[in-house]
Amino acid sequence: MADVELIRSLLRPHPDFPKKGIVFLDIFPILRDPVAFEVLITHLVHHITSSTTVAPVSSGAKKVDVVVGLDARGFLLGPIIAHRLGASFVPVRKQGKLPGECVTATYEKEYGTDSFDMQADAIAPGNKVIVIDDLIATGGSAKAAGELVKQLGGQILEYVFIVGLTFLQGHKQLDAPVYSMIEIDE
Numbered sequence: 001m002a003d004v005e006l007i008r009s010l011l012r013p014h015p016d017f018p019k020k021g022i023v024f025l026d027i028f029p030i031l032r033d034p035v036a037f038e039v040l041i042t043h044l045v046h047h048i049t050s051s052t053t054v055a056p057v058s059s060g061a062k063k064v065d066v067v068v069g070l071d072a073r074g075f076l077l078g079p080i081i082a083h084r085l086g087a088s089f090v091p092v093r094k095q096g097k098l099p100g101e102c103v104t105a106t107y108e109k110e111y112g113t114d115s116f117d118m119q120a121d122a123i124a125p126g127n128k129v130i131v132i133d134d135l136i137a138t139g140g141s142a143k144a145a146g147e148l149v150k151q152l153g154g155q156i157l158e159y160v161f162i163v164g165l166t167f168l169q170g171h172k173q174l175d176a177p178v179y180s181m182i183e184i185d186e
Helices: 002-010 034-050 076-085 139-149
Strands: 012-015 023-026 066-070 088-094 103-111 112-119 127-138 153-163 177-184
Touching: 002 012, 002 034, 002 177, 023 066, 023 076, 034 066, 034 076, 034 153, 066 177, 076 088, 076 127, 088 139, 112 139, 127 139
Parallel strands: 066 088, 066 127, 127 153, 153 177
Antiparallel strands: 012 023, 088 112, 103 112
């Protein structure tokens, strides 16, 4: 568990950001440390490939077809993890930021309402999908990403996060297994 402790030690809390009463957990110190960033990516890929929901392809189990990353920090993790899994990467962006035909889902977040888009041709029916982001709080944005995947006929294998704020119980909103490398209970 040294990898978990290393990553935990690099998270930086920023009280009252982006609004009063919110404590923002900054992952950027992890990205500034090449060894820590590699530890993070390797840990998440190992979890995905060895978990009961996504076993290695050689076992004949489910293969990950698509990694969906949430705007914006999911974009930092998703492409690298997708590449290592031999999967494609699909971004979920704030509404109006993607070209072409899109599907949309609206969600509540800790400090307001927002909408996400995904390009309508990004996921084929039956694709097996991992949804990834840096943090799960109330679960609204991850749930919206899951709704977009389902609109396109994809199957979510798992939601993966660096940090889970378990006291907010956002994982209970999601329709597939949830993995958080670090769980914070307060």
